[in-house]
Amino acid sequence: MACAAGWRPGGAIGFGGWKNATCVVQIPREPAVSTSADSPMDVGPTIARHLVRQRLRALREASELSPATVAELTGWSLSKLNRIESGDVTVQPLEVRALLRFYGVEDKNVVDTLARLSQASRTRQWYSRYRLAGDFQRFVAFEHEAAVINIWQALFVPGMLQTEEYGAATTALSMRLSPGDREVQARLKLRMDRQWAFRERLGQPGAPRIVAVLDESVLHRPLGGPDVLRRQLDHLLTLAEQKDTYSFGVIPLNLAHHSGIGGTFELLQFAGSDHADVLFVETAAGTDSLTTDEEQTGLFKTIFQDLLRYGLTGEDALDMIRARRAALPGA
Incomplete structure (x- = not known):
């Protein structure tokens, strides 16, 4: 039989x-x-x-x-x-x-x-030295192997794109601790290591890409102060010069209704057809969720495509970042 x-x-x-x-x-x-x-x-x-x-x-x-x-x-x-x-x-x-x-x-x-x-599957990876748990541990592992990292962020510049000082300010604020706190620094170290691991893959076949869409309010929110924000926006513009690796979009404040209003997320996509997309939603309360459910990932893929369709992309998005950077005090 x-x-x-x-x-x-x-x-x-x-x-x-x-x-x-x-x-x-x-x-x-x-x-x-x-x-x-x-x-x-x-x-x-x-x-x-x-x-x-x-x-x-x-x-x-x-x-x-x-x-x-x-x-x-x-x-x-x-x-x-x-x-x-x-x-x-x-x-x-x-x-x-x-x-x-x-x-x-x-x-x-x-x-x-x-x-x-x-x-x-038993190969030890760089993130093994961190004591990560649950869905966040799985997310970091999947992110390290994703071909495309799609990010929608309405509150701050995404972790994979942050400068160290902006990341410290953001993390300290979300944890209600000082930027120099040991736990803040530990989380910041992991974030910087995620960026390092991403850059290490750029010289390999099938190099990964990041497609990030930001709400315009992110460009105005001076986390860490105006100087920190200005250097963060400079960093985004520098990354944007690597057009094969980084793509940015911006949702204008005057776009009153859009499908990303329900919350921020990351959608990871992989080369070939062997692995489903991975959806990760991170919350300040620590109730992170990760799923490969096709119905859920399909819905959020459509949401992300809508954000790119109705928001500013390409040079239009970069022009908005440049304009906001120029308007900051001391620019």
């Missing part, structure tokens, strides 16, 4: 009983990720982990083995299997091969590719 198993990001999840543990599962070949030996090295550890957990879950469901049955066969706890399938933990290549035997997968290319992806 042959079982057909397909997978896609954000697919529906269901559990079945154990009907035939020895059926052979065939995975449809995805054009963006080949089964060659070099394939896993084309993605970072976060995407690799995501692919492994998606495919393992799809293969288990196709084999019609329940999580409880797999846990019994492997001698694992049910929580370990659930954490593997949710992407909360990595899985060793030998464990992947063992699972695939239970799932009846006999295609050597499929087995080898998933084993190599599992190895790639």
